[in-house]
Structure formats: structure tokens, C-alpha cells
Amino acid sequence: MDAMPKWAEVVLVPLISLLLAAILSALVILAIGESPWEALKLMVDGALGSTYGWGYTLYYATNFIFTGLAVAIAFHARMFNIGGEGQAVLGGLGVALVCLFIPFPHWSLALIASACGAALFGAAWAFIPAILQAKRGSHIVITTIMFNFIAAALLNYLLVGALKPAGSMEPATGRFPETTHLPSFQDMFSFGEATLFRGAPANISFFVALAACVALWALIWRTRLGYELRAFGHSESAARYAGISPTKIIVISMLISGGLAGMMAINNVQGEAERLVLNAVEGAGFIGIAVALMGRSHPFGVLLAALLFGFLYQGGAELALWTSIPRELIVVIQALVILFTGALDNMVRMPLENLFLMRRRPPGPDRKSTSAEGAR
């Protein structure tokens, strides 16, 4: 089992995967006649070279932290929640309803209320697949992915009809009132003359995401529920034998998962757009799967992976702006990273494990040879 030391498992495997993805991306960029070195420089500089770049990177990362945590907590109970996308869509609806129809005196109250609304709607959307899995055995992968489509259609219906202000051409709600606008990093970190994070959408919900990381860590490793969850994930029959109710674990883990995915909406809907638009989630629910895989379902790992994907998204946007690399190819580059870090994990892991085993072996043959010498 422990073929590799811990550090290799945590650091080396993702790093080599990343490197492989980078090499392949470089080849792709070379093939269309652009310089990979220039492209990399652009991505690094655009995503990390200024507070503006960081503002976007952290904004995307915040989305991915929420959806990554959502997938991670479900993983611990051996549930594969592919419905993060739909749950985040519903979370957006929750945020929009709270912000549009309740007059708030201050943004802090609005944040608390909309976070609750988002989590409630997201959790409710995950509840039905969960109860179907627990009571009827309908596979959670199938039901959650189908619920994504239902969520998209539901939002579509509402944005074209009831929630669209009269006379507007776009399928979107009206602006949220001023008092519900969350402070952006620009508002929070600019002092005097210096304007930092200018125009970037990163906002206070990044800290909510960090808090969620810590809270989830505590839940999984420091509470009885977390223990039950992990026990159930390791062996359902053993957990059942120990008196853990499968129904309870499935439903609770999916409720937390859906709630977290829904809470993404405080960042993208309330923090950035300040209104609910169609397709506000933009695939973050699915990226969350890759983030959780890469982060090994550990909240801290999810945080790092989310930052990486935030970098890829913002860097990709900069590439699209300043080079003639077509946008389709930028998606290819992002997909290569997902492929290598998520799906092709074993491709790197297996040879690496063998390598470590070989390095451990030398003492064996050495001893033999010395004993052989002694015999001589």
C-alpha cells in the first residue's frame, strides 16, 4: 500500500502530471505556430503578475473551492455527486430570490441570508437524488446528472418569464439592490491613492470559501458524523454492522455537498454579476470534480487545486486576449490539465511507485552480495 512516501504522493504525483500536461500543451501551441514560452509567460503574468490578475484568479478559485469541497465531502461517503452544476444553478436562484425580494439594511446581513438561501436551494436540489439513492437504489451519478438538466431548464423558464424585468432583451433578472452588493477586494484592500484589484471580481466570499475549507476539515476528521461518513465510505457493510444508518449518511453527505455547491452562488451571482444570468455557473460544477480528484478530497488539497484551476482560467482568458491562439485551443489546454491530474492519475502513479520500490530494494541485493562475500 505505502509504496511511496507521503510527500511523493502529495507533491510529486500532481507535479509530474502537471508537467506532462504542460509539455503536451506546449506541443499543441507549437503546432499552430505560436511560441509556448511566450504563452506561458502571458498566462503567469496575466494570472499572477498583478493584483488585477490575482483578483480574477481568486474569483475563479472561489467558485472551484465551493464546488470542489462539494464533490470532496460526497467522495468521503463514496458518493459521486456530478450534480454540482445543477446545485449551483439552484443556489443562484436562492441568492437571487433573497437579494431581490428582501430589503437588507447592510451587505453583511444580506451575505448571511443569501448564503443560507444558496445552501438551502442547493441542498434541496441534492436531496431528491440522495433520497432516491438511499431508499430506491437509483444510481446517484445518473440522477444527479439528470438533475443538472432539470435545473438548467427550470432557470431558463424563470429567467425568460417571471424573473425577467419588462422590456429587457436578455434572459436575466434585474440588478440586485445596492445594499446587497458584496465588498470586492478593490473595496477592501485599496488604501488612499493605491487602487489594488482594480475591476477584478474577487470579493469577500473568498474568505467564506476559506472558512468552509476549515469547517469541512473539522467536520470530516474531528466529529462523530465525519467518522461515520468516512467509515461508510470505506465499507458500507462494516458501517452498517457498526450501527451506522446508510440512509442517514447518504442523505446528510449529499445535503452538505449540495449546500456547498449552492453556496458558490454568493461568489458568482451576488459577488460578481449582481444579478442572475443564464448559465452563471459556466461549468464550475464539473470543474469541481477535477478539483476534488486532484486535491485528493482533502479540503487543503481542494484549496490548492482550486487555485491552480483559477490560474488556468484567468491565464486562459489572457491568452485569448493577447494572442491569436483560438479559444477552442485554450479549452484544449485546460482539458489536458484536467485529463492528466484527474483521469490519468495512475499513469504517473504506477511508474513512480515502481521507481520508489526499486530504490528501496538496493539494500536487499547488497546484503546478499556481502553475505556471498562472507561465504567466499
Add this chain to the structure above:
Amino acid sequence: MSIMHKLFGATAALALTAGAAAADPAIVFDLGGKFDKSFNESAFNGATRWAEETGGTFAEVELQSDAQREQALRRFAESGANPIVMAGFSFATPLGDIAGDYPDTKFVIIDAVVEAPNVKSVVFNEEQGSYLVGMMAAMASETGTVSFVGGMDIPLIRKFGCGYAQGAMAADPEVEVIANMTGTTPAAWNDPVKGTELVLAQKSQGSDVVFHAAGGTGVGVLQAAADNDMLGIGVDANQNYTHPGSVLTSMVKRVDNVVYDAFTAGEAVEPGIASLGLADDGVSAAMDEYNEELVTAEMMTAIEEATQQIIDGEIEVHDYMSDESCPSLSF
């Protein structure tokens, strides 16, 4: 340490290249992408024409997501690009948010109106061009029924349909006009299969000429018309060449001219609202070698007369967006 040096060097080099690009014009395409054979492509053609004629360069970006609208505008503005042209009404909200932050940059938005001291808003009198192609459709129709396929069901597209119906009825008061919309979301701009289905349904109701205002969906509309012995009418760009002999004409919206003119004017773009109609050659019915056999002399005289009357104000074509209603067609 040396890595830091390299990084700093890289940033400096980058800053230099960015500086060299300053004051170049920039264009932002909508989600449909610049090769949609329609609206965005027309804008792209205008930009390339400018680049070829002047030898200048321009910055461009095709967006991947809604969140990038504001980002692209800000980045171009901060890099010194001037003017910044954006194609599509979806930019109205982000542009309204950021225009005030860059008072020295000129913005040009096509198909929407944004009131700001540094924004030029260009809208077209699509109803006038649609009126002309509606007349031609009614005159070309043998069944006495013509039809319309819209993309996303928004007032702007209803404006096309309304003008079309009014024109058809002007040419032939007995004509029947069928109108269908592809959908209610942006996905309706790029659904050629649904476009084909709608044309088939309209054919079964007797239509033999179909006008589309549906972006990428229109590719399917024109294809279905050509396959089923009907006549299609293109939109935005001149689409006569796509199926020679089966495309009666195209309601051309000179988006390319708007981009070209804005790029030519450079920083001297006049802010304000420009409304381009027949009088300014902003819209027209396209005539070329691909449709000359389909267009009769009778049609030519009719539309030339109508054009003059519209310019003179003798014929008033109803603008759906003025009151969100259409006297000649119910959607």
C-alpha cells in the same frame, strides 16, 4: 534569484509589447464566435478590411463566457486600445458599468444603446430592410404564403419579423405570413437543426419563401429551403452565395461598415446614438450574381420605389421596439 531576474525581464518585455499595441483599435466578438457567417463575421470582415487597407493592426477576442465581457473591455481599455468596438446587445450592461472608468477611451456598441459621454451606440433600422425583403418574398411566392424564422425571441428579432410582414402585405395584401422563433435562450442563435425543422413545418403550412433572422441557426434554415424547393432569405451578412439559385436575397446589415468607420475614425469617434437605415445604406437587400436570376425586373422597380418612399417618409415602417407591438403580425 536568477529566476526572479528572468521573470522581471519577462514582465518588462511584455510591458513593451503592450506599449507597442497601444492606440490600436480593438474589437470584441460575442459568444457566437467570429465565423458565424452572419453578424460577428460581418464585424470581423469590416475589421480585416480596415487592416488590409491601412496596414494597421487591431486587437480582437472571442469570448468564452459571460464573465469575460467586462474583463475583455477593461483589459483592452487599460492597454490603451482606442476605440473599442463590441458586437452585440449583450455588452450593454457591462459597458454601462465600466464606460465611466475610462473617460479617455471611446467605445462603440452595435445593436444596443448605452448612454455615456464616451460611447457611440449604433443601431440599425432593421424594420426597413426587412420591409424590402418582405415585399420581394411576397412577389416571389407562388403559394401566397411566406414565413419567418427568428432566433432568440427578443424584441430586436420581432422587429425583423414585423417589418418583413408589413412589407409582404404591402406587396400583396392577401399574403399569409407565418412566424416562428427558434427558442428563448442564447442557444437559439446556434441551432441549425431546429431551424431546419421549423422550415419544414412552415412548408407544410404552405410557405415557399422563408426569411431568417437567427444567426447560426439560419445555416439550417437556408439549407432546408434549398433542399425543399423553397426560397430562403439571408440576414446580416450577404448570404446569397451560400446556396446560389435558392437564396432570393439577403437583408444586409452593414455591421462591417460600422466597424470599418469606427476603426478609421480612431480616437475621433463621435459619441452619441447613430441609427442607420436605408438612407444611410445601413441596411439593404443584397443583389449580386448569385440571385440575379431570381429577382425579376418587377421586384427591382418595386423595391426601388419603396426605398425612396421610406427615405422620404411616405412609407412608415413600424418599429416593433418602439411600442412592443406589431400591427401586421402576431407572434
